[in-house]
Amino acid sequence: MSKEATFLIYCIEIYKNAKDLSGRQVMSLFSQYNVLEYIVNYFEALHTTGERYIVNDIDMYIAARQN
DSSP states (O other), X not given: OOHHHHHHHHHHHHXXXXXXXXXXXXXXXXXXXXXXXXXXXXXXXXXXXXXXXXXXXXXXXXXXXXX
């Protein structure tokens, strides 16, 4: 498994736990807003940050796409 794939799984899990969502809910949300592509595109920057930063960054990314 690639380091990007492993990191995607990590991001899904931390987001799921932080937001008290099911894996299915997270995947639906991430799919709707192309979050997985965002994470892969910015892997080099994101993988050096902490869990709270990643969750907040994903929230900001989704909020920007909702407007």
